[in-house]
Amino acid sequence: MAEGALRGHPVTGPAREGHPRLRGRLRGFRRDERGTALVEFALIAPLLFLLLFGIIDFGRALDYYNQVTQLAGQGARAAAVNRMADGTAIVGDPRNDEHIVIAGMQAAFLKFHNNVVDLLRAGGTTEGPEVYSQARRLTTWHYQWLILHEFLPLFVGQSMVNSIVGRGQRFYRPRKGEAFIPVEFQAAAYRFGHSMVRPSYRANLAGDDGKPFFGMIFDPNASGSDPDDLRGGFRAPRRFVGWQTFFDFGDGQVKPNKRIDTRISTPLFDLPLGAIANHAPPVVLPVRTLLRHVTWELPSGQAIARHMDVSALSPADLDELHGYGLGLERSTPLWYYVLKEAELVEDGLRLGPVGGRLVGEVVVGLLRSDPAAYLAYDRDWRPTLPSRSKGDFDMVDFLTFAGVDPKSRGQ
Numbered sequence: 001m002a003e004g005a006l007r008g009h010p011v012t013g014p015a016r017e018g019h020p021r022l023r024g025r026l027r028g029f030r031r032d033e034r035g036t037a038l039v040e041f042a043l044i045a046p047l048l049f050l051l052l053f054g055i056i057d058f059g060r061a062l063d064y065y066n067q068v069t070q071l072a073g074q075g076a077r078a079a080a081v082n083r084m085a086d087g088t089a090i091v092g093d094p095r096n097d098e099h100i101v102i103a104g105m106q107a108a109f110l111k112f113h114n115n116v117v118d119l120l121r122a123g124g125t126t127e128g129p130e131v132y133s134q135a136r137r138l139t140t141w142h143y144q145w146l147i148l149h150e151f152l153p154l155f156v157g158q159s160m161v162n163s164i165v166g167r168g169q170r171f172y173r174p175r176k177g178e179a180f181i182p183v184e185f186q187a188a189a190y191r192f193g194h195s196m197v198r199p200s201y202r203a204n205l206a207g208d209d210g211k212p213f214f215g216m217i218f219d220p221n222a223s224g225s226d227p228d229d230l231r232g233g234f235r236a237p238r239r240f241v242g243w244q245t246f247f248d249f250g251d252g253q254v255k256p257n258k259r260i261d262t263r264i265s266t267p268l269f270d271l272p273l274g275a276i277a278n279h280a281p282p283v284v285l286p287v288r289t290l291l292r293h294v295t296w297e298l299p300s301g302q303a304i305a306r307h308m309d310v311s312a313l314s315p316a317d318l319d320e321l322h323g324y325g326l327g328l329e330r331s332t333p334l335w336y337y338v339l340k341e342a343e344l345v346e347d348g349l350r351l352g353p354v355g356g357r358l359v360g361e362v363v364v365g366l367l368r369s370d371p372a373a374y375l376a377y378d379r380d381w382r383p384t385l386p387s388r389s390k391g392d393f394d395m396v397d398f399l400t401f402a403g404v405d406p407k408s409r410g411q
Contacts, residue, residue: 081107083235097232098275099217100203104241104404112402113139116385138385141374142393144367145383148375150394152363155192156356157346164357164364171308172361176376179369182362184304187292188334189358192351194285195339196258199265203230204242205253205411213238218267218275231272242411243399249406259348262320262339293333301337301354302330310353313337317344 089097219229226236244253305312321328341352383393
């Protein structure tokens with residue numbers, strides 16, 4: 001937020017590791033200096049734009065330019081991540097293998113990148129360093145385009161995106177090359193996707209001996225080398241993703257997301273330890289989130305609304321919290337407030353004014369603060385790779401170019 005916006009809620013006591021006190025010109029949003037990706041949000045199958053924050057880090061996954069052709073190995077050809085003998089996924093971040101959907105997206109990005117390499121070489125670019133540099137930029141820019149033009153409008157609304165892009169950020173304004181992840185975003189607003197997780201998903205249409213493979217997102221009772229849930233960490237013929245469940249390829253197979261509200265699916269109350277970064281309890285996802293509100297001393301949703309000068313939810317809107325006798329209906333944990341605001345103000349279809357502004361400004365601000373991002377480097381750039389609409393590019397185009405679309409997969 002802007003200079004001094006959160007001075008009414010200072011951090012007191014010793015600064016916690018990775019979460020220092022508010023500093024100088026960055027007092028508005030509190031930093032997480034580690035810049036961690038949002039751990040539990042990687043559980044969310046349909047919400048995949050968290051990849052913007054390092055879930056696919058080409059600088060880390062592709063250590064040397066001469067490896068680019070080697071990445072299209074057995075795993076990538078099967079649209080699954082490669083694994084070591086003990087089953088450990090060969091990925092830049094182990095959280096990319098928390099469940100088969102996010103692992104499938106990791107593989108799709110590798111295949112996309114490799115297909116860009118092939119396209120560049122076919123066009124006459126043959127020098128290794130130049131191939132790698134151009135492939136990395138094209139992959140990143142096309143992905144950033146669909147984040148800004150497809151996902152962000154879906155989650156925060158087109159009018160909010162227009163306001164932030166056209167008028168600039170009001171609260172999150174890091175200098176070029178000095179971006180940080182605000183804890184209000186990381187620990188609260190961007191966790192809205194927890195409420196959108198369904199208990200189970202159809203992973204694919206014909207992977208289970210010719211039948212659809214349905215599975216709980218996590219099932220603590222599932223076991224074996226090919227468990228019946230969708231957890232990551234295993235390779236088996238049925239453990240792949242048919243993307244027509246999650247994106248609209250025009251075949252009538254897409255399933256809508258659960259709306260944003262204050263109801264959380266049962267599997268997220270009993271997470272497998274393998275899906276938790278430090279492999280330690282608590283295993284109840286809402287508990288983990290609410291504990292962060294306490295330990296990181298986040299401001300309430302009402303406090304953020306006041307600083308943003310938007311209408312706050314009334315105590316009557318949050319009356320279900322009154323019975324706890326803690327005044328939570330007047331000073332509500334930011335995460336819960338963001339969910340309730342979306343439910344009441346936007347009928348669960350998108351985030352409300354507080355959540356939408358937090359998420360929208362951070363996503364756009366990160367793009368603008370990165371000198372290599374297309375929005376900062378050349379905001380007039382338009383997608384150049386094959387798509388259904390010239391000059392545009394969406395997730396269906398992305399998956400099709402990667403060769404993991406239903407037609408290419410025979411699904």
